[in-house]
Each structure stands twice: as C-alpha cells, then as structure tokens.
Amino acid sequence: MAPPESRNYRVGIISGVLFTIADSLMDPTLVMVAFVSNLTNSPVLIGLVVPLRNGGWFLPQLYVSTFLQSRPYKKPFYGAMAVIRALTWGIMAASLAWVDDHVQLLTLFMILFAINSCVAGFGGLAYMSIFAKAIPPQRRSEFYAIQLAVGGLFGIGGGLVVRAVLATDSSLLFPQNFLLLFALAFGLAILSLLAYLQIVEPPDDQVPRGTTLRSQLRKARRVLATDLTYQVFLKLRMALMISGMATPFYLVWARLQFGLTAEWVGLSLTVLVAATTLSYMLFGYFSRQGASNQALITIATVASLLMSVLILILMLIGTLWTLTPITAGLCLLLVFVLSSIREAGINVTATALLLDLAPVMRRALYVGLTHSMLGIVLLVTVAGGIIVAVAGYATLFVLALLANIVALRYAYQRQQTRLQLRTIRLAVQSAEPKEVINVYRERDRLH
Numbered sequence: 001m002a003p004p005e006s007r008n009y010r011v012g013i014i015s016g017v018l019f020t021i022a023d024s025l026m027d028p029t030l031v032m033v034a035f036v037s038n039l040t041n042s043p044v045l046i047g048l049v050v051p052l053r054n055g056g057w058f059l060p061q062l063y064v065s066t067f068l069q070s071r072p073y074k075k076p077f078y079g080a081m082a083v084i085r086a087l088t089w090g091i092m093a094a095s096l097a098w099v100d101d102h103v104q105l106l107t108l109f110m111i112l113f114a115i116n117s118c119v120a121g122f123g124g125l126a127y128m129s130i131f132a133k134a135i136p137p138q139r140r141s142e143f144y145a146i147q148l149a150v151g152g153l154f155g156i157g158g159g160l161v162v163r164a165v166l167a168t169d170s171s172l173l174f175p176q177n178f179l180l181l182f183a184l185a186f187g188l189a190i191l192s193l194l195a196y197l198q199i200v201e202p203p204d205d206q207v208p209r210g211t212t213l214r215s216q217l218r219k220a221r222r223v224l225a226t227d228l229t230y231q232v233f234l235k236l237r238m239a240l241m242i243s244g245m246a247t248p249f250y251l252v253w254a255r256l257q258f259g260l261t262a263e264w265v266g267l268s269l270t271v272l273v274a275a276t277t278l279s280y281m282l283f284g285y286f287s288r289q290g291a292s293n294q295a296l297i298t299i300a301t302v303a304s305l306l307m308s309v310l311i312l313i314l315m316l317i318g319t320l321w322t323l324t325p326i327t328a329g330l331c332l333l334l335v336f337v338l339s340s341i342r343e344a345g346i347n348v349t350a351t352a353l354l355l356d357l358a359p360v361m362r363r364a365l366y367v368g369l370t371h372s373m374l375g376i377v378l379l380v381t382v383a384g385g386i387i388v389a390v391a392g393y394a395t396l397f398v399l400a401l402l403a404n405i406v407a408l409r410y411a412y413q414r415q416q417t418r419l420q421l422r423t424i425r426l427a428v429q430s431a432e433p434k435e436v437i438n439v440y441r442e443r444d445r446l447h
Helices: 004-025 028-039 043-047 049-058 061-068 075-098 102-134 137-166 176-196 213-226 228-258 262-288 293-320 325-357 360-391 393-430 433-446
Strands: none
Touching: 004 102, 004 137, 004 176, 028 043, 028 049, 028 102, 028 137, 028 176, 049 102, 049 360, 061 102, 061 213, 061 360, 075 102, 075 176, 102 137, 102 325, 102 360, 137 176, 137 262, 137 293, 137 325, 213 228, 213 360, 228 293, 228 325, 228 360, 228 393, 262 293, 262 325, 293 325, 293 393, 325 360, 360 393
C-alpha cells in the first residue's frame, strides 16, 4: 500500500481536477452570465453573478474559522459542504426540466447560486486545512501547480463542450442546453467527491477551543497589529488583487483603440489558456527544483509589473503613431502571456505561503482572516468599471501600475525578512546558551 502522503498527493490531484472541470462548465463569467441573460435583461441582476460567486467564497471564512479550528478532523465538514454544493447543481438541472416560468427560474437560480457560493467559502477553509496536513510543506506549491495545470488542460475540453452546447447552431435550445451543462457539472462533482473520500487526513496534534466571532475578530486584530511577516504578505496579496482589476479592460481598450477583430479575441483567449497552463507546469518544475515560494511569487509580481508597463507603452505608442491591428494584437498577446505568468504564480504560491507562515494552532484564524480581507478588497475592485467611465482607461492602467510597484516592494520586503529569519535560525543552532534569548528576541521582532 502506498504511503498516506503519496496517496493523498495523487487522490488530491484527481479530486481537484474533476472539480476544476465541473467548475469550467459552470464558469461564472461565461456560462452563468449567459444563463441569467436568457432569463432577464436587467444589468443589475446580470452584474450580480460574478461578485456573488467571488464574495461568497471569500467573505465567510473568518466566521467559519471560529468553529472549524476546534475540530481535529476537517474532512467530514468539507465532505458535507461538497455534497451540498453538488446538490445545488443537481437541483438547478432538475429545475430546468420542471419549471417553465422565467421569473421562478431566475429566483430559484439566484437562491441556489448564492448557497453554492457561500458553501464553497465554508468548505474552502476546511479544504486548505486538510491539505496543509496531508501534503508536506515542501511539496505544496508543486501539488497546486500540477493540479491547476492538469485541471487547465481538461478545462480547455470543458470550454469546448460549453462552446458546442451553447452554439447558435446547436441542436439543443434553451433551457435544454443549460440543463445538460448543469447535469454534467453535477456528475463530475459527485466523482470528485468520491475521489476526495479516499484522502487520509491526519488529526491535528493540538486543537484550540471553538470561539465566538467577536473573540475571533479580537484575535484577528492582534494578528494584524503584531505579526509583521503576515502584514507584509497580506499587503502583497491586496496590492496584486488591486492591480488585477485593470486586466479585464486591456482587451476592451485594444479593440476600441486599434479595431481588433473578433478573431483576435478568440486568439487572445487561446493564448491566455495555453500560457497559463504552461506557466503552472513551469512553476511546478521550479518548485520541485527547490525554488522557494517567496521567489516564485516575486517572479509573478515582476510579471505583473511588466504587464502594466507594456500596456502603458502600447497606449503611449498608439497615441503618438498609428499601429496596425496586427502589430497591436501581437503586443497584446505578450501582455496576456505576462498576465498568465502572474496568475499562475499567485495561484500556485499564495496558498502555500499562507500555510507556511500560519502557526498550526491558529491556521484557521490566519486563513479565514486572509480570505475575508481579500473578499473586501475584491468588492472594491468592482470600481474598475466606474474608474473607466469617469476618468478613462489610462487612469485605471496607471493605478494598476502603481499597485504593482507597491506589490513588488512588499515582495522584496518579504524576501529580505525570509533571509533574515533563515540567518536567525542558523544563529540559534550555533549560539551559546546565554546568547539564545537575544537571538529569539530578534526573531520575534521580525515575526
């Protein structure tokens, strides 16, 4: 029988890939928005889909940490959340077969989608806690890289299925086309759950007591005030999230400025998916070769900064000289390659970095606090469209550049802190007993 670590590694990748494919069939920016637009013309309701999905995942996690931290085993809780999430997809599919009224369908969908999003947030903290124990720290980045790369490859297939099912010349009409997608997602989610049940979760050695939300908020404020290493990490993640609010507008601006055709849109999306998948593979390779998570996220931050610089250079050149659509399109493809490196680096290393710096006894608090804080920032990034409408694309792109400069500063600061902590660990190993107290004081100052 394979060792539990090897078994968990393989089963975790299989389960994650199956759920990634299911998620590609339920993509909020394409499938869910298209579904809602078939039921209503309201821009408010259509615009709620993506914030509801993302906010539902991030925001509940600090609350979940209040009771999850007291459980030595998180697997039953995550399994229950995964069952509920799969059932929402099954009920969505069934409702399309039984309900004809569009108002009732829209109401039912919004309720089920909100439940699905919140349940995903509830289960997300448990998922990270499980794999923090099940996957060795030195293999976490590699694990996420392989899971995301393989999931991305199969996700391309899922995208082709979506395209074929929703095509105007498809034999399936609304709502049968979406019924098929929901049913496929439900089946894949069940298979993912069955694979997940094979994971062997080690129990927590030390389990803190459950607490109230008010008490957890007090602890969170203490963490934010005293843990300097975590502060830098959180500021880095926030800065990268803010800089990312400009990314969706790059293609929109280029189409208006240079007259890029629909073929360039399809080519850009293809390059984005292919480059992201390749980036996952490369980050996984670098991780296996011993590259630190901090070095990898610094690479992602540099790519994010170069992306902002390149789009502003393209904007400046386009203002001074006339560029052909082909020249502008090729430059834009390079922007999307840098965007892929950025996204892959963040997705592969951010979770591993967070799990590395979170004390075991307070892991649920750190993860829940991080995701709830990022959820608030995510809501702020919705202002990207308002900035474009009020001040123009250039203003938004400059703000993204400034956010990337701030992010690079914090990435460098974390790298320096990491090197200092490593020096301190070596000093502790070689210090005389009377010197150890001073060495540990310096370590605590950095933390």
